[in-house]
Amino acid sequence: MRTWWGRGGVLRSGILLLLIPPFLLALQLLVVGPRLPRAGRAGVEEQEVAFSVISIEPERHSRHRGSPSRRPGLEDEEEEVEDGERREGARAYEDENEILSRQMGPIALEVQPWATDKPSFTAELDRIITYITRPQLNCSRVLSPGQAQASQPPADSPHWLLCAEDWLLPAADTPCVAYSFSMDRGDADFLKTVSGLGCEVHSFDPSNSNASGGHLGNSLASNHGNGGVVRQHKMWLEWRVPRKRKKTRGNLGSVSLTLADIMEALGHHTVHFLYVDLLSAEWRVFQNWIESGTLQSVHSLVATVHLQWAGFEVGGTNEEVLRYWFSVLQGLQASGLKLVHSSAGEGHSILKQTVANGHSSYRLSWTNTRR
Structure with a gap:
């Protein structure tokens, strides 16, 4: 009997353990059940339920040191919408494809075929030198440096x-x-010439701390009706299209803008005379102008091209660099620019190689025949 009762006690304990979970479940349904949303019935509005969501994802605006998805030097920022409000969750980084897409405009630069059947430094160089030393348009009347009379x-x-x-x-x-x-x-x-023509003149130099008219060096205020006066700006050219386009009228916190943004800030639809010496950044700037269509608003261009090294953000073998330069020059021509004059600079170093038939830099003068 003692043994039987022992086994019976164990049996009764097991039964109780099996009954406890259903009991707790039934109790939970009695307490929580009335709070659950009821199925909507015909003619009766369904009860609205408020939910509180807890996310286990990290905050989008939190900074994580050493994160492989963040590019150095880029700050977290909120994206602006048209009604002036800001929405959170903007991505705090950009990958290479995003940067490339912002550098490119609506028209992609067309890369030209090789000068010969296979890459050749000599062939590519000869094609470049021939192109930039042969004017494409003869002008019977010209404006020379420092002269305002044709x-x-x-x-x-x-x-x-x-x-x-x-x-x-x-x-x-x-x-x-x-x-x-x-x-x-x-x-x-150049400034003397265009000032003598009575042009509205703007000079841009990021190293210049002075500004005419008592305005700040990075101010983009126009001087309409004040022809001949050179307005100075502490600003430089950018070839990367900004991720967010901001209104640029008035004072600016940035000293680097694309030509299109500068023209918009100054209220100009056309630049009749443009002079640039960009210290080897000209190739990427030219590419931006070609791809964005900005050159359609430029009538005459005087630019120095530097051949000592590949240039900012230009890479590849020497043959690839030369082909890229030639592609950019072809893009300028396709945009309507015709070469009217070429002047060789000093030195004979091209891509760090000494050449007899070329110079380290050239100052080229173009005019736009498509306007």
Whole structure:
């Protein structure tokens, strides 16, 4: 009997253990059940339930040191929407594809075929030198450095020329606009020429701490109606299209903008005369102008191209660099620019190689025949 009762006690304990979970479940349903949403019935509005969601994901705006998905130097930022509000959750990083897509515009630069059947430094170099030393348009009347009166081309070869044919110059009743980007003060004659024409002149130099008219150096205020006066800006050209386009009128916190953004800030639809010496950044800037269509608004361009090294953000073998340069030059031509003058600089180093038939830099003068 003692043994039987022992086994019976164990049996009764097991039965109780089996009954406890259903009992607890039934109790939970009695307590929580009335709070659950009821199925909607015809003609009766369904009860609205508020939910509180707890996320186990990290906050989007939290900073994580050493995170492989973050690019150095990029700050967390909120994206602006049209109504002026901000929405959270903006991505705090950009991958290489995003940066490439922002650098490219609506028209992709067309990479030209190799000069010969296979990559050749000599063949690519000869094609480049031939292209930049042979003018494509002859001008019977030109503006020479420092001269505001059109004349026949001078006997000696100046550093640059502006084609002054009547059909190329701004109309008498059209405001003339000129921009200059130079850090070596090599644009003095250009500024003198366009000032003498009565143009609205803007000079851009990030190293210049002075500004005319008592305005801040990074202010983009125009000088309409004040022709001939050079307005100075502590600003430089950018070739990367900004991720977010901001209104740029007035004072700016940035000293680097694309040409299109600068023109928009100044209220200009056309730049009649543009001078640039970008210290090897010209190739990427040219590419931006080609792809964005900005060159359609430029009438005359004087630019120095540097051949000593590949240039900013330009990589590859020497042959690939030369082909890229030639592709950019072809893009300028496809945009309507015709070469009217070429002047060789000093030195004979091209991509760190000494060459006899080329120079380290060239100052090229173009005019736009598509306007």
